[in-house]
Amino acid sequence: MNIGAAAELANLPAKTIRYYEDIDLVRPGRLDNGYRDYSESDVHRLRFLQRSRSLGFTIEECRLLLSLYDDDHRASADVKAIANAKIMEVDRKIVELQGLKATLSALARDCHGDDRPECPIMNDLAGEHEQ
Amino acid sequence: MNIGAAAELANLPAKTIRYYEDIDLVRPGRLDNGYRDYSESDVHRLRFLQRSRSLGFTIEECRLLLSLYDDDHRASADVKAIANAKIMEVDRKIVELQGLKATLSALARDCHGDDRPECPIMNDLAGEHEQ
DNA sequence: CTTGACCTTCCAGTAGCTGGAGGCCCTATC
DNA sequence: GATAGGGCCTCCAGCTACTGGAAGGTCAAG
Numbered sequence: 001m002n003i004g005a006a007a008e009l010a011n012l013p014a015k016t017i018r019y020y021e022d023i024d025l026v027r028p029g030r031l032d033n034g035y036r037d038y039s040e041s042d043v044h045r046l047r048f049l050q051r052s053r054s055l056g057f058t059i060e061e062c063r064l065l066l067s068l069y070d071d072d073h074r075a076s077a078d079v080k081a082i083a084n085a086k087i088m089e090v091d092r093k094i095v096e097l098q099g100l101k102a103t104l105s106a107l108a109r110d111c112h113g114d115d116r117p118e119c120p121i122m123n124d125l126a127g128e129h130e131q
Numbered sequence: 132m133n134i135g136a137a138a139e140l141a142n143l144p145a146k147t148i149r150y151y152e153d154i155d156l157v158r159p160g161r162l163d164n165g166y167r168d169y170s171e172s173d174v175h176r177l178r179f180l181q182r183s184r185s186l187g188f189t190i191e192e193c194r195l196l197l198s199l200y201d202d203d204h205r206a207s208a209d210v211k212a213i214a215n216a217k218i219m220e221v222d223r224k225i226v227e228l229q230g231l232k233a234t235l236s237a238l239a240r241d242c243h244g245d246d247r248p249e250c251p252i253m254n255d256l257a258g259e260h261e262q
Numbered sequence: 263c264t265t266g267a268c269c270t271t272c273c274a275g276t277a278g279c280t281g282g283a284g285g286c287c288c289t290a291t292c
Numbered sequence: 293g294a295t296a297g298g299g300c301c302t303c304c305a306g307c308t309a310c311t312g313g314a315a316g317g318t319c320a321a322g
Contacts, residue, residue: 004268014269019310033318035269047258055256056231059309069253076250080242083235083252090232094225100187101221108214111207119207121214122200125186127178135299145300150279164287166300190278 003028006038010046017046025049025063045069056086134159137169141177148177156180156194176200187217 007014029037110120138145160168241251
């Protein structure tokens with residue numbers, strides 16, 4: 001099948017699929033006219049990629065996950081370890097963003113938000129704070 | 132003062148400061164030997180930048196904030212609007228990450244994590260799910 | 263035969279730096 | 293005066309994960 005059809009099935013832009021081929025994540029065949037030709041299993045890999053990307057895994061993590069996907073003798077513990085590492089990473093990010101939000105909210109709360117220049121937010125940014 | 136001293140005071144790498152000059156966020160003078168020469172007010176701008184960046188503002192938002200910083204007749208409402216927009220953005224991101232975390236946690240919870248290949252995480256990634 | 267949709271490759275750009283090469287400047291020490 | 297070190301300079305490349313666009317080949321329909 002052509003790249004357009006594969007893109008449809010995998011829910012990925014064709015551009016992205018070509019990119020994935022560039023970085024060796026998927027290797028479709030080629031037709032005589034030069035068009036890429038995707039098999040069912042190629043499409044499975046693409047769907048796997050779009051799902052793992054949408055879950056926040058980086059390309060390199062996806063590469064690792066795909067190799068486990070291909071490995072009949074994998075240990076589910078290895079997969080779980082990757083997932084747990086990602087969960088902790090996501091969690092750190094959440095905490096960081098919550099901190100940001102708290103700081104910004106406190107600043108915004110104290111700002112009159114009128115037509116005068118005086119502004120606690122500006123004061124903070126301008127250095128009225130010791131790191 | 133030299134870039135090294137400015138970097139120290141602003142808590143930014145010298146490389147980053149040169150980059151900020153490249154994109155016209157700060158314009159230090161030059162000494163006869165070609166070295167950049169930072170004034171107190173340059174350092175204030177740099178500190179402003181590092182603080183706003185650390186609060187999650189993009190470079191373009193920092194540019195806008197700096198222009199308000201320079202504007203004696205600014206309305207604090209304009210600053211507050213920028214902050215509020217950022218808060219909402221951060222909030223959206225938090226919600227997204229919490230969703231990710233929930234999905235990943237559910238998958239990890241159901242995975243035995245032993246030496247056998249069977250794995251609910253892999254099953255999910257492989258498409259045993261209808262979007 | 264032409265039109266339009268689809269496919270191809272290749273180049274460039276996004277955000278915000280960061281690393282490194284190659285080379286000049288400055289100060290101190292021998 | 294020579295040399296060693298550290299700091300400074302510019303310029304180029306690379307990072308992540310695509311995305312847009314140009315220039316051109318292919319295919320099916322009318």
